[in-house]
Amino acid sequence: MGSSTEEKVVAVILVGGPTKGTRFRPLSLNIPKPLFPIAGQPMVHHPISACKRIPNLAQVYLVGFYEEREFALYVSAISNELKVPVRYLREDKPHGSAGGLYHFRNLIMEDNPSHIFLLNCDVCCSFPLPEMLEAHRKYGGIGTLLVIKVSPESASQFGELVADPVTNELLHYTEKPETFVSDRINCGVYVFTPEIFTAIRDVSSQRNDTATLRRVSSYEALQPATRIPADFVRLDQDILSPLAGKKQLYTYETMDFWEQIKSPGMSLRCSELYLSQFRLTSPHMLASGDGTKSAIVIGDVYIHPSAKVHPTAKIGPNVSISANARVGPGVRLISCIILDDVEIMENAVVTNAIVGWKSSIGRWSRAEGVYNSKLGVTILGDSVAVEDEVVVTSSIVLPNKTLNVSVQDEIIL
Known part of the structure; x- marks a missing residue:
């Protein structure tokens, strides 16, 4: 039929659900974590706009178990903006990273894609997706995962892996090991052929078989079920580990930045990484501060067009200012995220x-x-009022509080 240039590709982005993101409080009390703005754009916007660079991209699916209404506005806006159909698929319950993919396999295969990208929403990187796809085609396996070299001390927090230095075949994979295995870790970004569905189905059916075999003692039947349900399949432990060393999976190493966005403090670091990437990919997103009427801007700064910043303010580096924020005279902002409708006085x-x-x-x-x-960054929740001449240092303040005295290293509930 057609050549490989006409083969369609789809992307699936895992966005999780409301039971997750507890480490992201108090910010996730207002908004699903994937929609929290980083470098002025919702967190999920960065992987979605990276998908736009994949040749022959037919569709982007967001898979999670938030209510559909929480994503409806964003999904229609981003589809129009990027001219790529984005759909939100709601899981009835958590199915695991591979199980969620499998659960919606008929929809995902609707366009008959030759390749399926799978990305985790809470990953911050440059997403070298076209390059991964090219490497994956050369390798000829069923999947290629993005990997990065990290310090040996931090590796154990992630999935560690060993790959063949010549062929890049994935030889060994272990999730958060007790002892050091390798300084190469899994970035949570993958490309698969549709054969991945067969691999996931095999795990589910093996589970069903063992479940049937184990229905023996009546005592066990009375115990609460500790078994993993057959339709809950984790990509790392259930798919990557067993397939490693079987010429099925390969690795593509990124030399760029990579972080996982687990906590609000990490979102500041990731905002900095994305803002500096904008210099290369979307310089129009950065504020320049060269006009006589505009504030002094230092380094990489994003200012929403509707925000009002006084010309005597000094902004940057690593600052993003969201819609309708008001920044008064003489204000100094460094390494911070200012959300919608915030007022910062003189x-x-x-x-x-x-x-x-x-x-x-x-x-x-x-x-x-x-x-x-102890707490590092300061986080003010929704509608917090800090009165005049008050200093808030390394504290977390929950929504709707008024502070009229200075605080340090406190969580104000």
């Missing part, structure tokens, strides 16, 4: 902090994080 300072929606910071006040302290 001569206030915000550094290493996230300021939640509709919050306000009074005159001569400070919201700052000290990295080597």
Whole structure:
């Protein structure tokens, strides 16, 4: 039929659900974690816009168990903006990273794609997807995973793997090992051929078989089920580990940045990485500060067109300012995320902090994080009012609080 240039590709982005993201409080109280803005764009926007660079991309699916209404507006907006159909598929319950893919296999295969990308939403990287696809075609396996070299100390927090240095075949895979295996880790970004569905089906049917065999003692039948359900399949432990060393899976190493966005503090670091990437990929997203009427801008800064920033303010590096925020005269912002409808009054300072929606910071006040302290960054939830001349240091403040005295290293509930 057609050549490989006409083969369609689809992408699936796993967005998780409301039981996850507890480490992301108090910010996830307002908004699903995947929609939290990083570098001025929802977290899930970065992998979606990376998918746009894949040749012959037919469709992007977001798979998770948030309510559909939470994603409806974003999905229609991003489909129009990128001119790629994006659909949200809601799981009835958690199926695991591979189980969720399998659960929607008929929809995913609707366009008869030759390849399926699978990405985790809470990953921050440059997403070299076209390059991965090219490498994957050369390898000829059923899957290729993105890997990166990390420090031996941090490797054990992730899936460690060993690959053949010549062929890049995945030889061994172990999730969060007790002892050091390798300084190469799994980035949570994959490309598969449709054969992946057969591999997932085999795991499910093996589970069903063992479940049938084990229905022996009546005592066991009375115990609460500790068995993993047959339709819950984890990609790492259930698919990658058993298929390693069988000429089925290969690796593609990125030399770029990579982080996992587990906590609000990490979103500040990832905002910095994405803002610096904008210099190469979307310079129009960055504020310049060269006009006489605009504020002084240092380094990489994103300012939403609707935000009002006083010309005497000094902004950057690593700052993103969301819609309708108001930044007053003499304000200094460094390494922070300012969310929608925030007001920062004259001569206030915000550094290493996230300021939640509709919050306000009074005159001569400070919201700052000290990295080597217990909590690190300062996080103000939704609608927090910091009064004039108050200093908030390395603290987390839950929504709807008013602070009229200074606090340090505190969680204000």
